[in-house]
Every structure is written in structure tokens, then in C-alpha cells.
Amino acid sequence: MAFRAFYALPAENFSTTTGQHTNAVYGFLSMLIKLLDEEQPTHLAVAFDMSGGTFRTEQYAEYKANRMAAPEPFAGQIDLIHEVMTAMNVNVLEKQGYEADDILATLAVAGAKSGMEVLVISGDRDTFQVVDDDITVLYPIRGVSTLTRMTPAAVLEKYDLPPARYPDLAALVGETSDNLPGVPGVGPKTAAKWVNLYDGLDNVIANADQIKGKAGQSLRDHLDQVIRNRQLNHLLLDVELPMQVGELQRRPVDREAVHQLFDTLEFDVLRDRLFATLPETAPVAPSPGADVDVVALADLPDGLEAWLAEHAGPGTLVGLDITGTAAQGSGDAWSVALGDADRHAVTVDLAEIPPADEASFAAWLADEARPKVLHEAKVAWHELRGRGFELAGVVFDTALAGYLAHPDQRRYSLADLSLRYLRRELATDTEPDGQAVLSLEGGADREAGQRAATLVELTEVLGADLKARGGRHLLEEVELPVQCVLREMERVGICADTSNLEELRGGFDEAVERHAAAAYEAIGREVNLSSPKQLQEVLFGELEMPKTKKTKTGYTTDADALAELYAKTEHPFLEHLLAHRDQIRLRQTAEGLLKSISPDGRIHTTFHQTIAATGRLSSTEPNLQNIPVRSDDGLRIREGFVVGDGYEALMTADYSQIEMRIMAHLSGDDGLIEAFRSGEDLHSFVGSSVFEVGTDEVTPAQRSKIKAMSYGLAYGLSAFGLSRQLGIEVAEARTLMDVYFERFGGVRDYLTTVVDQARRTGYTETIMGRRRYLPDLTSDNRQRRDMAERMALNAPIQGSAADIIKVAMIRTDRALTQAGCRSRLLLQVHDELVLEVSPGEAEQVDELVRREMGAAAELSVPLDISVGTGRSWRDAAH
DNA sequence: CCAACGACGTA
DNA sequence: CGTACGTCGTTGGC
Structure with missing residues (x-):
């Protein structure tokens, strides 16, 4: 398993600062910890091969002779694994002259005999021969993190043979890795057929004369070899061991020793995982409050x-x-x-x-x-x-x-x-x-x-x-102070224009009815337009439209897919369905807001400080961070948020392009920094560099491509994703990305560095030191690893923006108090602050907010803030 | 009654 | 096959 781990994990990503390679140790431990967690064994032992020959090499000198000497970076890692096993207090067994698999087989059979349920973890298929109702082999498929459970049924399914017959098949087919050639022209299918037909290898050999064809002749020519293979792949079940199977209880780890060793190995993530799974982490003395x-x-x-x-x-x-x-x-x-x-x-x-x-x-x-x-x-x-x-x-x-x-x-x-x-x-x-x-x-x-x-x-x-x-400083300088600002914002709330929202709801309501009726008319019956299941029946069943992207339970009916279908079919049902979705959603939003208006006429959201893994806030009951803004109807909902009695106006202040500015700062890319310092439109500036035209010659189409890509990069966007988003060929998207990276090499270097470093340390960090741990970066599962990589790309950027606006809130709140202003903060929407301005303070607050938000962080590019005021949230936009 | 899912709003 | 959230209605199992 260690050897497999060595080849599964890239050595360059697993070495300590002193140069010791640890990929085999890491992979082996990662697998072991996962098994301890998932299987919760009561007894446990790890067996090692010993150097020097075994009875097999005595019998057949060429046995495993083709095995290359273990490559240099592997050397020493076995000793390290031994050390970790000692620290973890794991039973270790090895015996001169025998292979680890003989020890495992001996223990497995003895354990099963004494009534245990046994799991054998081995990368050697010969262990399949001991599989039975009580013994399951966990065999690595790829790498060491995905193990397949070889039960009698699984062996039968895969090889068409019961487990006890597996070595018969292996003897005929041969085992390249052990330098045991099999019968030429005989593969697993033929071998299984013979073994089943003649009831075992002995009888195949006895009846070799009767087997027809080329394969039969080949078998007769290689009989000696087959007999020898069968002797060698037979695992011993009676190896004499210093410990009996009943004595192999799991023992508590030596925590101090594990800490020391893991420090040396720089295994921070594994340490967390190990301690999280240990049974002794559970309460020692569950006596609630007895000692208080x-x-x-x-x-x-x-x-x-x-x-x-x-x-x-x-x-x-x-x-x-x-x-x-x-x-x-x-x-x-x-x-x-x-x-x-x-x-x-x-x-x-x-x-x-x-x-x-x-x-x-x-x-x-x-x-x-x-x-x-x-x-x-x-x-x-x-x-x-x-x-x-x-x-x-x-x-x-x-x-x-x-x-x-x-x-x-x-x-x-x-x-x-x-x-x-x-x-x-x-x-x-x-x-x-x-x-x-x-x-x-x-x-x-x-x-x-x-x-x-x-x-x-x-x-x-x-x-x-x-x-x-x-x-520590994040707690004291950021989270605790911002908590005080938030509690005040929650207490104050934002004033709602009830009659406006009621009127809106009525309008949306009417539109919902109208589009529903038109949709029913178009298909000649009534369905529940809010049921994706029923919609699928209509669209792909009755109307026989082309299938859309798959979901877990069928085919998607999301807005993108429906718009595409509409472009293809122009079916009126789709038009009304989309409009219905739109309006019903707006009605729900208006309805929800109306329900959440407190007796004081204001809406008091709750901000959550410990939800988002990146450091952002979240907002619930109601969520005021997802009030529509993109559509006209959506903007009308923003008119329902208004300035309260005794105040003059609402003010919004937001950071423009804060994430791209953070990208420029973190990457130190000269081009991007220049783009922000030039004061030109960012996307036009970047576009002029990529497309090699003047800033004023960048077409709107080019600009929007650049904009999509710039933001996509901060999320780990792929060429595929970019092509889909822009509706262009993958090749064109790839070229676009290549040129982009050529011009802004610092960005590319930063993105690779950030993932590499996160893989090494186990976490990403924002400009203020906020960490996010991403253990999946070393997962064997590609999907999980890719996901973790995208998170690693995004977390420092989104998280740094979150840090900055939190500091801005603290500073703004403090400055307002110090200036003796009555104006106050109401909402935070990730890169935007909403304030309520007291009569006569507009100019002062405008200046104050710009100053405090702008000074919240010292980046290598300026922070740009735009401010607007108005009677409603919509009017306060700029 | 509850959890999972699809859908969709924001940054 | 782009991140981070919260809310709603439907669905299906308990």
C-alpha cells in the first residue's frame, strides 16, 4: 500500500522543508486514518515485508526478480511509516522469510475462525484467495484512497470464480508484477472457463490432454510453469507469529509522539484528521457539570x-x-x-x-x-x-x-x-x-x-x-468589533414602504395568473408550473423537445435551458413558463418582505458571522443580501426599501471591482496594477492589451469577453466553462485564456502558487491572515480535488474582500460616532454598505464613508468607492 | 414531518 | 466543467 501511495501521489508535492519525501507515508496514513474512521476496527495490525529472501525466492530464484529497486525518494519512507506506527501504537508484524501477505492471510483466517469480521487491506490480488463470508479484502483501484470491497460475490462477479479458485486462475494467467509468466494466449476468461469446467486447477492439469485448440497446446507446453505459479501464489495460513489474533486490540495512540513526528513530517492536515477520528477524543468523563x-x-x-x-x-x-x-x-x-x-x-x-x-x-x-x-x-x-x-x-x-x-x-x-x-x-x-x-x-x-x-x-x-x-488578531481587531456594528444594524433595521410593496405584490400576482393561464392554453391542460417533475413530462414527453442537461433526477428545466429550448422551438408555452417563473419569484420576494416587517415599520435582518467559509457575512430572516437588482421589476422591489422617519436619505457606498483589485494586489502583476493606476476602464484596458488595440477601440463584445474571463479566473474557471458562458468554441476560449495569461503572467503565476502553497500547508490565507483549510487538495478523487483547487483560488480573493469591508464597517461606525453624526449603517451586501443619513449630514457622511472605506486596507492599487444617495435603496444607486 | 432536490436571487 | 450564500415549492420517505 505504501508503494502504491508512492506512485499515486506526486513526490514534489510531498516533501518537508528539509527535503524528506513523504508521499508514501502520507498516502499510507491517509488511507489508514480513513479506514480507522470508517470501519472503526476493534483489532488492528499492519504487516511488513522484510528484506532478504522468502521461501518463494528459494523455490524460484526469478520470483519478483523483475522488480526494480525502489526509487530513491521511496527509500527511508518505510522506516518513517514504522515510526508512525510505533507512535500510533499500532501492532506491527513482520517475519523473516515470509511476505506481509502471508501474515495477513494467517491473521485473517485465524480471526474469522474466532468469530471476527475481518478486513484485509492489500494491493496484492493473491489475498483474494482468503475471501469468504467473514473476510473481505479491500483492494485499491487507483491510488490508495479508493478501495473496492472484494466479497465472495464481488470476486465471483469480476472473475467468474469463487475466491478459493482465484489462485488457480492467477496461476494460468500469470502475474507480471511477480515475474510469474502464465500460459501464453490464456487470459482471465479462458482460465475461468477451464477452472469452472474441470472443477479446479488440479483437474485442468489432469485433463490437459483433452483441451483442444491453440490454447490447449499452449497449456500443455507450459504445465510446469503453471504448477510452479500455483505453489508460489498460495498464501501461508500458519505463519508462527509473536502475537495471537485476539491480542491485536487497538491501543490508544501516543499523542505526544504523534505530535512530534507529525511536526517533523509537516502533516498538519493529517494530524487534524487523525485526532478527529480517535475514539479517545470522545469524552473521558461525561459527567455534565458535576465539577462546577x-x-x-x-x-x-x-x-x-x-x-x-x-x-x-x-x-x-x-x-x-x-x-x-x-x-x-x-x-x-x-x-x-x-x-x-x-x-x-x-x-x-x-x-x-x-x-x-x-x-x-x-x-x-x-x-x-x-x-x-x-x-x-x-x-x-x-x-x-x-x-x-x-x-x-x-x-x-x-x-x-x-x-x-x-x-x-x-x-x-x-x-x-x-x-x-x-x-x-x-x-x-x-x-x-x-x-x-x-x-x-x-x-x-x-x-x-x-x-x-x-x-x-x-x-x-x-x-x-x-x-x-x-x-488571534482577526478575532480581536475584526470579528469582535464588527459584531458590535452588526448588532446595532440588526437593531435599527431598514424602513419598508409597505403600501409600495403591497402594490407590487398585487401586480406580480396578476402577472402570475396571466402567464399561468397562457401557459395552460398553450399545452391544452393545467400542470403545476412549479414542479420540475411535471414540466419534464410536458416538455420532453408530450412536446418531445430535445433533452437538456441531466440532473440527478432527470433533465434540467432551469432558465438557461428553457431559453435555449425556446430559441429552438419558439413554443409559446416556454415563453409563458419563463415569465411565470420570473413573476412568481418576484411575488414571493415581495410577499416575504411584507411578512418580515416589524411593528416599527422596519425590516430587521439577522447577520450571521460564522457561516461562510470564506469570511463573508450571511443574512437571514429575511435575506437582504439577495434583493433583486438586475431586472426592472427587481429594481422596483428596491423601491420598497426607503429612508425612515427623521432621516434625510438612504446612501449606498460600494467598492468597485474589489475582487479584481485584490487579484492585482496579491499577484503583483504589473499589467493589472497599471490598469488600475491608469484610471482607465479596467476591462477595456485589459482588452486592449489582449486584443492589441487601443483602449478606445475595444469593442463591447471584446470587453464583455474580457470581463467574464477576469472574474472567471478568480473562481477557477476552465476553458470549457468560459466557452459555454460566452457561447464560443472551447478552442477559442483556450486561446483567449492563453493570450490573457501571456499578457498578465503574474496572474497565472499567482494562481498556480496559491494552489501549490495551499496543498503544502493545508490552507489558504487572506491578506489579513484568515485561513481556510482545504484537505481535499490532496484527495485521490479528481472531482473533489478540482473542487478544492477552485476553492483555493477563490478563498483568498473573496475572503480578503470580506476582511476589507469588515474593517471598513468598523472604521465607518467609529468615525460616525466620533464625528457626532446621527447617520448610521443599515446593511452590508458583501461589497456595499447601506446607510441612513440624518438631515444635514449628507455631504459629511459622503466624505467620511469614502475616507474610511478607502483606508480599510493598504493595497498596491487604490480602492475605488462609489457613493449615491436617494429616498429609496433604488434611488441611492449610482 | 422532514430532508433532499431543483431552481434562482445576490456579490 | 466558476466561488460564496438563503429561500422557496415539490417530492418522496418515514
């Missing part, structure tokens, strides 16, 4: 003031857990828990808090000098605010830290983080209905108390991990 001393405020003789003085003095970090509810920019808190580093916690029922305690709590909470750690502080802030409390001094947020350490996880619950970083199980946060789990014992909510204390402990461990990943 939780008391209820009501049971404190001296009240909260005394507790705070003892446990939460100035500079002492305290964990704060809020039980409450938050949504649409507001919330309510029911109870809180405070926990300290010594695992003392106090819980407070806010409904029954005595006035004196409430005053102490409020003062402590609002005190910037009393450091606090929370999980999702933005939510807590909304909840506390619902009770009139101000929260300040948040120095750590475990959800944000967990996100920065591993940005592509689905969730960052405190329970998950506790398990991962502290190996301690935490009771689940909430019931499915959102109600907090309250396990009151002596009046104290033990779970809340445990969570509060756990926060403090996590700060240390998670903080250290984040620091090691170079993400």
Missing part, C-alpha cells in the same frame, strides 16, 4: 455584589451565559449565569432579581474594564437589551473563535467546542422548540452554570489554538 460549583443567587447570603467582588473583579475573566430569546433585532433574557476560572458559577433569575442585585449586575455588565467571554455575544446582547441591560467588555467569543479556527463547519455550538477542545461533554443547549433545558437543582440552573464556567476554560484552550493558527 453552581449556586442560585437566592442562595447567596451576601447577594451578587459580594459574589462579583470575590469572583469577578477588574481584570478577571468571567463567562456569561444568557437564557433567553432573540430575533429580528430584539430579544428578551430570562436568566443569566456567571462562571469563573475556578469553576464557580452563580445563576440569576432575572424575573425575580432584587433591585440591589440588579443594580450590581447592570454596573458590572456595562463596565468595559470587567472582561467577559460569551458564546455568540450578539445574540446575548439583544437578549439583555430586552431587559434594559447594556453589555460591554466582551473580550472573547467562543463561537467566533471556533469559526476562525475552522471556518467550514456547519455549526459551532458550545457543546461541540467543549467536546473538541476540552473533551468534556456538555448537556445540550436547548430543546428543539428553542426552550432552554432547565435542570433546576436547589434553585440553580446547573447546565447554565456549567456553560458559564466552561466559557472561561475554553477561552484559554481555544485562544491558544487560534493563536497557533494566526487568527
